[in-house]
Amino acid sequence: MNRSLxxxxxxxxxxxxxxxxxxxxxxxxxLGELPCPLCLLQRIQFALLAIGPILNVRYGxxxxxxxxxxxxxxxxxxxxxRQILLHIMPGDPxxxxxxxxxxxxxxxxxxxxxxxxxxxxxxxxDRQFEADGGAKPVEAGAFARIAVWLVIALTALNxxxxxxxxxxxxxxxxxxxxxxxxxxx
Amino acid sequence: xYTTVDSLGGVTTMEFTALFLAITVVMFVAWKGTRTLALxxxxxxxxxxxxTYLHHATDVLKLSF
Numbered sequence: 001m002n003r004s005l006x007x008x009x010x011x012x013x014x015x016x017x018x019x020x021x022x023x024x025x026x027x028x029x030x031l032g033e034l035p036c037p038l039c040l041l042q043r044i045q046f047a048l049l050a051i052g053p054i055l056n057v058r059y060g061x062x063x064x065x066x067x068x069x070x071x072x073x074x075x076x077x078x079x080x081x082r083q084i085l086l087h088i089m090p091g092d093p094x095x096x097x098x099x100x101x102x103x104x105x106x107x108x109x110x111x112x113x114x115x116x117x118x119x120x121x122x123x124x125x126d127r128q129f130e131a132d133g134g135a136k137p138v139e140a141g142a143f144a145r146i147a148v149w150l151v152i153a154l155t156a157l158n159x160x161x162x163x164x165x166x167x168x169x170x171x172x173x174x175x176x177x178x179x180x181x182x183x184x185x
Numbered sequence: 186x187y188t189t190v191d192s193l194g195g196v197t198t199m200e201f202t203a204l205f206l207a208i209t210v211v212m213f214v215a216w217k218g219t220r221t222l223a224l225x226x227x228x229x230x231x232x233x234x235x236x237t238y239l240h241h242a243t244d245v246l247k248l249s250f
Contacts, residue, residue, distance in 0.1 A: 037241055040201045044234050047208045051227050054215045068227050075231065079238055152212045159205040170198050 006061045006128035007144060010053040013118070014147035017050040020111060021154040025161070027104070033096050034165050034175035038083045042108045043158060045076030049115060050151045057144045058137055061128040066119050073115040080109035200237050204230065 001009075024043055028035060035043065052069030056062070083105040087094045094103045102110075122128075140148070165171065167179035207230045215223035 041238055044204050048231060051211055051215055054212055055220060055223060058216055059220050071231060075235055148216055155205060155209045155212060159202060159209060162202045162205055166202060168199060171201055
């Protein structure tokens with residue numbers, strides 16, 4: 001795998017993260033279900049997962065960039081597993097709605113596990129790290145640039161959504177309404 | 186569903202909004218700023234997110250079924 005293909009695959013990874021963040025937003029808005037603190041932490045880890053690919057697109061592939069994403073994915077998987085275990089007892093309906101038979105935190109765990117496997121797979125290909133130019137910025141194509149700005153925009157939207165949900169205080173453990181909007185009424 | 190007791194009082198106010206904002210800034214630095222600064226900020230935000238998780242993980246938690 002050469003450097004150019006690796007950058008394209010990293011851009012595809014950014015579209016994957018953008019899809020996850022957008023799907024979470026769509027579920028939140030269409031079902032009216034607000035994310036709990038643990039759910040927000042999992043979204044945060046998905047957003048952190050994107051920083052490695054952004055660095056790879058900007059400066060070319062480096063093992064340290066992949067390591068950043070691996071750390072974020074490992075933390076995210078741990079957070080999702082924590083929430084799965086909170087609802088592991090028989091008869092527990094789980095938190096929120098299920099999508100295709102799995103709750104969002106189960107899907108999040110699957111997503112982080114898939115990310116870990118894919119990143120490990122990317123690290124198998126040494127040629128992408130040759131002639132890295134000393135970590136100088138590289139010229140990214142439109143496909144990659146759009147992916148980067150899409151992820152940045154969706155993360156910025158999460159700032160506003162979380163502010164609306166939690167207001168200027170601590171987030172509710174079981175949120176049922178937008179705290180900031182309630183105050184403004 | 187979840188009932189927790191905030192053991193740190195108001196220390197954790199707006200923690201999630203702040204984390205999303207911090208990640209947005211790190212992304213922007215990774216894209217437009219320097220690589221070293223982006224990596225350092227990434228490490229700081231990752232640690233902050235883990236600290237936030239640990240804070241919530243040690244809350245008193247009562248589940249209702």
